[in-house]
Amino acid sequence: MKTISQRDIAKQLGVNVSTVSRALRGLDGVSPDLRKQIEQLAKAGGYRPNPFAVSLRYDTTRTIGIVVPDVAFNHNAQIMKSIEAEARNAGYMCIITDSNDLYENEVNCVELLVNMHVEGIIVCMSQDTTDFSHLERLKRAHIPVVLFDRVADIGISSVIINDSATAVEATTFLIDGGARRIAFLGGSNQMKQTVDRKHGYLEALRQHHIPIRKELVKCHHISFNSGLTDTMELLDLPEPPDAFLATHGLLAISVLQAITSRGLRIPDDISVIGYISDWVSEMSHPRISFVKQNLKEIGVKAFRLLLDQMNGDDSIQQVVVKARLELRDSTPKAKNSLIT
Amino acid sequence: MKTISQRDIAKQLGVNVSTVSRALRGLDGVSPDLRKQIEQLAKAGGYRPNPFAVSLRYDTTRTIGIVVPDVAFNHNAQIMKSIEAEARNAGYMCIITDSNDLYENEVNCVELLVNMHVEGIIVCMSQDTTDFSHLERLKRAHIPVVLFDRVADIGISSVIINDSATAVEATTFLIDGGARRIAFLGGSNQMKQTVDRKHGYLEALRQHHIPIRKELVKCHHISFNSGLTDTMELLDLPEPPDAFLATHGLLAISVLQAITSRGLRIPDDISVIGYISDWVSEMSHPRISFVKQNLKEIGVKAFRLLLDQMNGDDSIQQVVVKARLELRDSTPKAKNSLIT
DNA sequence: TTGAAAGCGCTACCAG
DNA sequence: CTGGTAGCGCTTTCAA
16 A cells, blocks of 8 residues: 655655645646656656645545435435535545434444544434434534434524425325325424424314324334334224325335235225335335435535535525425325326 | 644643653553543543544554445445444444446546545446456555455455356246246346356256247346346247346346336246345335345455455455345245245 | 745654 | 654745
């Protein structure tokens, strides 16, 4: 891993390192002739500036950190891919860390990234994160942070979708399709995302004068199994749901499987709408009608917000990437829906 | 982002930095009393060793790089997740780069990682990579490298599955199920993985004295669309296939869709087996019988190989993680199969 | 146009 | 047990 240094070049030419430094960075104060020679030697020797020396000088690493609950979850992976592309394009590398959707790990990930002196951190919090002190500490240390998807009102810039509005749209669509007992499956009520989407769901019910039935709302820990048991319980009700709105991919899939395993037909017996990635929808069977999120844009926006902060902008911004209902096969065909 | 340094502590205590350095690293040569004070100040001031200073000193970054064709592809994402977990456990952070399955990007990714002075790189090559000089350069520079999935005989350690054997197993199973016109969909013939799997496929045919029909073998660029058109073409043959073996997730899914779109039934009319992740199989409909790979183990083994190299072991190893056929719903139920 | 020297934060080595 | 000093590779400032 030997790599040639400025000093090596300087020595070979019998000049001073500072001259080499200037030449290599195209600064003034080097005779064209010398510059040529230096550049030539640099190329020949495969010179690469030592990033640590540079970082040490400037305390700048051209590196950002990403914390996500699950790297392998398609939704996150797509956003990561987008962040990485955008970051690389801007000359930054990405360090990824996977919190396994656990608060403790998340804190650890943030800590490690800080120790690495990343210039900024993009975080999707764990579902059980209710203590934000690790993020507030970053803020206090003036380390740029951006949250996405799962956010909190702690004065940190973030990127989300129009959670409430999409829930209204989805729920309304189900109602228009004839559903009257719409179940809502979300994550913990501690998560703003869950609350917002539930808010939209309830709002739509109210607008249509449909009584709210508490037993149709299940907001628990997000996991495939919890989704399965919740759905089973719902199907066992004396008046089981005629539609489901699931706010997470795992939940949506579990709903699908539970319903199918009961021999019920989708959408004939029960409709389903989920907050899932296009890819998951495409793969599901029947293909789940879903709230389509522009994951690429979420990633791009997240990085841009971070970049702004890294460039000194300390305003707190909340970017809302508009999502909209995308119909597939888990909902009845729209007759006169406003959605086109 | 101000962080306290050893010098700050030294100054406050009126001692020398070298003493602080020793104390903070638990080395001998510091009075218990002084040590206490130093540790206390360090904690109070939130002291963090500056990784660049350390790196500059040791040329060690506690960082590895990962290059994959597509971060969002579940197979890769699961392996990355596993690598990241293993790496973090060993005190390393991971920088990810996504080559978009393009050779040019791949070269660029490797270059950037080298410039970052990562201590090692784990690579899954792009499908169009036929020039390995960028990797050979790493080898020459003694930068540890490990390949996975897509490998080449260039004297670099790697982790693969038993490609040929699994293809034999899958093909044999199809034959036992009554299939006689088995189509093979792979990537480019430049990829060893494709060649090996095709080898297994052909071997199984030979063993059962089934004539090899060249028109049933499609080895092209891997993409959803190419899989779709290839499958359509195959279905249009005078004697269309009665089974498909697809060596990549995108191809397997496209095969499924193409067949279904023609109104043919799986597995009644046509059987399908794919090299896909368990998760993709679970999501597909009908659930595709697949060659089940232990992705977690692939990641773990890849990192371990890298770690060995980083620790000075310069032997070239090829780890084969055994995969095996896992039956789902895209193949006829086994009657007297040896597979249990 | 070029050189010398200081310094970024840390560690290693040798003195005292 | 503690201090001083040199040096990792690079940039910057000042002097020549």
